[in-house]
Amino acid sequence: MNQVESMYLGFWAAVTGAVCGSFVCCMTERIYEKRTLGGRSRCPGCGHTLGVMELIPVFSWLIQKGRCRYCRERIPTECLWSEISLAVFFTAAALRFDAWNQKICAAGLGVILLAIALWDKDTYEIPGSLLAAALVWKMMFMMLFPKYGVSVLDGLLGSCLISGGLLLLSVCMDRSMKRETIGYGDIRLLFVAGFYLGLKGNFLNLFFSSLLGILMCAAMKTKKIPFGPALAVSTAFCLCYGEALIQWYVHIW
Numbered sequence: 001m002n003q004v005e006s007m008y009l010g011f012w013a014a015v016t017g018a019v020c021g022s023f024v025c026c027m028t029e030r031i032y033e034k035r036t037l038g039g040r041s042r043c044p045g046c047g048h049t050l051g052v053m054e055l056i057p058v059f060s061w062l063i064q065k066g067r068c069r070y071c072r073e074r075i076p077t078e079c080l081w082s083e084i085s086l087a088v089f090f091t092a093a094a095l096r097f098d099a100w101n102q103k104i105c106a107a108g109l110g111v112i113l114l115a116i117a118l119w120d121k122d123t124y125e126i127p128g129s130l131l132a133a134a135l136v137w138k139m140m141f142m143m144l145f146p147k148y149g150v151s152v153l154d155g156l157l158g159s160c161l162i163s164g165g166l167l168l169l170s171v172c173m174d175r176s177m178k179r180e181t182i183g184y185g186d187i188r189l190l191f192v193a194g195f196y197l198g199l200k201g202n203f204l205n206l207f208f209s210s211l212l213g214i215l216m217c218a219a220m221k222t223k224k225i226p227f228g229p230a231l232a233v234s235t236a237f238c239l240c241y242g243e244a245l246i247q248w249y250v251h252i253w
């Protein structure tokens with residue numbers, strides 16, 4: 001792929017990612033607030049139906065400076081971050097993977113990870129349905145395109161050993177600190193991530209997500225944080241760059 005083709009692909013991947021990010025944020029918000037999933041988007045402040053110009057991902061938020069054009073109600077920044085993060089991830093995945101099935105598999109995982117991060121942020125829970133969707137999505141690609149991505153054995157090892165290790169650690173920590181330290185939803189997410197990343201990739205994922213978790217604790221000045229967003233970001237990063245990072249690390253030693 002030459003430079004022009006890469007730019008073209010990257011541009012459309014970013015646009016698709018931003019649109020998907022906007023959709024996921026909107027749907028998660030509606031489910032969380034127990035609103036109907038159908039119908040046009042409205043301003044939560046004054047209730048006016050949003051027009052086309054107010055629905056352009058990223059740009060509408062920036063042009064309106066994060067507020068409704070009519071009542072000046074704040075538009076949550078999480079919509080903007082959802083659109084940007086999925087635009088970045090779709091672009092990274094589109095340029096990182098050669099095969100279309102890998103690009104699509106990564107994009108599907110990105111959508112589910114964003115939903116997990118948004119849901120966990122508000123509820124401190126990771127829905128089993130989202131984890132099951134991510135697992136079924138990967139299984140489908142493993143069966144249809146067995147030569148791409150991690151092997152079934154590597155996926156199984158990455159899932160069971162890394163999430164099993166974290167489960168053991170969490171049981172020990174729960175007993176010594178007499179409170180829940182690591183949520184079981186997080187352990188199950190790490191289990192699912194193993195099928196996408198393999199053993200080495202998921203080990204790296206555990207390392208990066210823990211690092212991110214510690215940074216989040218320090219930034220938010222609290223001991224209890226939703227770990228899902230950290231795991232989601234780390235899983236997305238490791239899927240695109242984990243292997244290259246491991247290769248680089250092995251070579252410098």
Ligand SMILES: [Zn+2]
Nearest residue numbers: 043046068071
């Ligand atoms: Zn309004």
